[in-house]
Amino acid sequence: MYRILINGIVQGVGFRPFVYKIAVELDLKGFVLNSTNGVQIEVEGSEDSINTFVHRIKTELPPASIIKEFTFEKHPDKNYQNFEIKISSKTAGSTLISPDLAVCEDCVNEFNDPKDPRFQYAFINCTNCGPRYSIIENTPYDRPFTSMKHFKMCDYCKDEYTNPLNRRFHAQPVACPECGPQLKFLDKTFREVEGDPIQNTISALKNGKIVGIKGIGGFHIACDAANYETVEELRKRKNRPHKPFAVMCFPERIQDIVEINNEQLKLLKSPAAPILILPKKNKYLVPKLNLGTEFESKSIDDSFPNSIWEREKREYLIAPNIAPQNPNIGVFLPYAPHHYQILNKDLPFLIMTSGNFHDEPIAVEEKELIKLCDAFLTHDRHILNRSDDSVIRASESQNIMIRRSRGFVPTPIKLPFQTKQTLGAGAELKITFSLSKEESLFLSPYIGNSNSKETLDFYIETFLKYKKWFKLEPELIACDLHPDYMTTRFAENLNLPLKKVQHHHAHIAAIMAEHHLDEPVIGISYDGTGYGTDGKIWGGEILLVEYEKCERLFHLNYMPLPGGDAAIKHPIRIAFAYLSKFGIDISFLEDISDLEKNIISKQLQNNFNVFQTSSMGRLFDCVAAMLGLYPEISFEAQSAMALEFLCQNKPVFEEEFYSYNIDDQIIRIKNIISEIAEDISKNTAPETIARKFHHTILKFTLDCVQKAYKLSGTKKVVLSGGVMQNEVILEGLKFILEKNGFEVFLPSELTPNDGSISVGQVMVANRNV
Incomplete structure (x- = not known):
């Protein structure tokens, strides 16, 4: 035996x-x-x-x-x-939990078969698909330990469940219309509306209503993607004036709105079913019309003539205000059975955005969305563990994970060495935590992007569940250096051995762990904000990194950030401060009032509420504002994204680059700013300036890495930080570094942004016990 x-x-x-x-x-x-x-x-x-x-x-x-x-x-x-x-044994130990899985092809076929007992049943599933993580209460994963314990199986379902040769053998969420969960359609006051819930939902959406749709890991807020006015209303309610929305449609319609290859379509069809950010298809707005040169001369966003929109809006596939001023759009496929019921020939494209207020955790109850929705399609299967949709950006060499959540959590990450039972508390944005034991690390879903009470409650709730499920009791805690982060305060209050880890050290260590690197590497960490060991704001860093230690080799020179977070939301103030610092004429700057100029000037003179930063993100903000792109932003990295999008039509290496100096381990940016101002005065095309700027970053980064190689002897280079979500920078660095003989490691399973900070914290802490 x-x-x-x-x-x-x-x-x-x-x-x-x-x-x-x-x-x-x-x-x-x-x-x-x-x-x-x-x-x-x-x-x-x-x-x-x-x-x-x-x-x-x-x-x-x-x-x-x-x-x-x-x-x-x-x-x-x-x-x-x-x-x-045999019946499961509940004994000491731990096991792993499957992520939630998109409905499989076999179930979809049965769902569409009028002869099948589960024809059009919104909760059809089998052992290969359906809810897992979202319904589990405790391990082992058996029905009595899930939210399906409230639904007693009928004889038909029990026969399938107990038949070892059936596809639903021991499928814990198995159900049918006779014994399982049911859909309900509620009005704004939460009263159930008579009639078929799906038909009521379709009718509401077609009539321009905004509907909260309860899914697997939480609510979506849905509306007709072709209805310009409804999209505008949704933006007002969510206080989201510009940030793109994601669109759901059937796979056969994807190619109508985005450029997509077979590998990308395969990813969309995978069990994880993520949102994939892809280039818009140039003609997707006008499939049936020839509107002439008046339209064709315009970009395919909200800048086209309003008169054309008003006259022909019913002929557009999707409204242009879904992703305004953006050449890309997030798309995903239906992954829950009732998604297949709602999408139809009259409603082929739906906005399906996260059911939450700005940066808060995704909602799992209708009452959380009362101010956002006109009606609700809901059900009586409880969501015990909320998780937002995962988001991936398609890139030339490999895809970039932007948000790791539904479909991926809580799949463990295998580590390159044994660890203590450790909590990595995470950062302040893109909040996650990590729990590790031995060689396995369990990364939480995306928690939120704020320090609100709701975010903290969700953080603590998920932390306690992870401890229970994976039989973990942390003996070591790791957190960020920043003293005011919510996650730092949480870590300190646990009263356990605590290691504080510098932000960019954690960024690089996370991607080292993903690739099982355990040797010195050159780390390029470009982002917006990270608390430095000197108490200043870092973010343009080239480092020599081991888990045990981190040496700062090169960085952008410190620049003034008047007002801190207030300046980040108003990039024009950053541009004014940078130009003033270097004594460059600021008369070309628009969109800044005399009052703002006077206040910032006094701040700079008196060094009042002025922070010093080496941030690459802030340099992007400065240049974007100099070009007149978003003097005030409504979402993170909006101006930096606009600067990237200007580079789309021509390789940046075909442009010249701006001059710079590297001395005393500092990348001096004065000439870059000065020469950009000079180009603006010459009426140089913004697209040319943007490409030259990006090329300059690639060029001085290569120079620094080559110097770092001479100092360290390593040719292994790890890229991380939020700026690595910029495809021009990520692909450009990979190309130019590999061309010069370096081995480049990019984030893949993990995000380059702060969603992976908690992983790096665990790694560094365990080598510094």
Whole structure:
């Protein structure tokens, strides 16, 4: 007899039926069992059959399963008479939990089959798909420990659930119209409306209403993507004047609105079903019309003539104010069954944006959205663990994870070395936490982007659940250096051994961990804000990094940031301060009042409420404001994104670059700013200035990395920080560094932004105990 223990994503993904089926086919005896130590198998039979059994388990995995550990030990025979699936054992230990999975093709086919008992049933699922993370209360993953415990299976569902050869064998959320959850349509006062909930939803959307739709990990706020006025109203309610919305549609309609290749479509169709940011298709606004040169000379955003929009708006596929002044748009496919019911030929494109107020956690109850929605499509299956949609940006060499949440959490990350049981508390933006033990790290979903009470409550709630599920009691805490971060205060209040980790050290350490690097690397960390060891705001950093230590080799020279966060929201103030610092004429600056100029000038003279920063993000803000792009922003990185978008039509390496100096380990930017101002005075095209600016960053970064190589002897370069979400910078650095013989490591499973800070904190803390 052989005893096999398997750890990984092996619960809630059809793993036990999969094992059972192979064992029966090979005439093996024994059992398979879910336990909190993983999946346990005891198997008897011929050596050849058992070897075949092991090989098939490893090579024929169910689509959503992942094996992290596989142990195989020989024991005395117990003379089993058959092979069975035993009831799960709730014992000490831990196991892994599957992410929520998009509805699979088999279920979609049954969903659309009028002869099937689950025809058009909004909660159809099987062992290969459906809710997992969002419904789990405790481990092991069995129905009594999920929110499905409130729904008693009917005989039909029970027969499938207990049939080892059925696709729904031990599918914990299994249900049908007779015994499972049900949809309801509520009006704004939460009163149930008579009639079919789906038809009521479709009718409301077609009539320009904004509807809260309860999904798997939380609510979406939905509206007709072709209705310009409704999109505007949604922007007003969410206080979101410019930030793009995501659009959901069927796969056959994706190519009508974005440029997409087969690999990207495959990612959209994957069990994770993320939002993928792709280039807009140039013609998607006007598929049926020839509006002549008046329209064709305009960009495809909200800058086209209003008269044309008013006259022909019903002929556009989607409204241009969904992603204004942006060449890209986020798209995703229906991933819950009721999404397939709502989308139809008269409503082919839906805005499906996160059901929350600005930067707050995603809502799981209707009452949280009373000020945002006209009606609600909801249901009675409780969401126990909220998670927002994951977001990925398509890039030339590899995709960039922007937000790691639904479909990915809580899949563990394997670490390059053993750790103590450790909490990485995270940062202040893109908040996550990480819990580690041994060589596994469990990264939380995206928590939020603010320090509100709601965000803190969600953070603590999820932290306590992770501790319970994964049997973790932190003995070491790591947090950011910044004394005023919510996450720092939380970490300090735990009264456990605490290691404070510099922000950019954590950025690079996270991506080192992803690639299992455990040696000195050159780290390029470009972002907006990170508290430095000198108490100043860092963000334009080239570092020599090990987990144990971090040496600052080069950085942008410190520049004044008058008013701190207030200046970040008003990039024109940053431009004024930078130009004033260098004594450059500011008369060309528009969109700044005389009052603002006087106040900032006095601040600079008296050094009152002026912060010093080496931030690359702020340099982007300065240049964008100099060009007249968003003197005031409504969402993070808006002006920097606009500067990137100006580079779209021509490679930046084909442009010249601005002059700069590197001395005393400082990248001096005075000439860059001065020469940009000179170009503006010559009426140089903004697109040319933007490309020259990007080329300059690539050029001085290469110079610094080459100097860093001479100092350190390493040619391994790790890129991280929010600026690495800029495709021109990320792809440009990868190209120019590899061309010069460096080995470049990019974020892939992890985000380059602050969503991965908690991972790096864990790594650094464990090497500095």
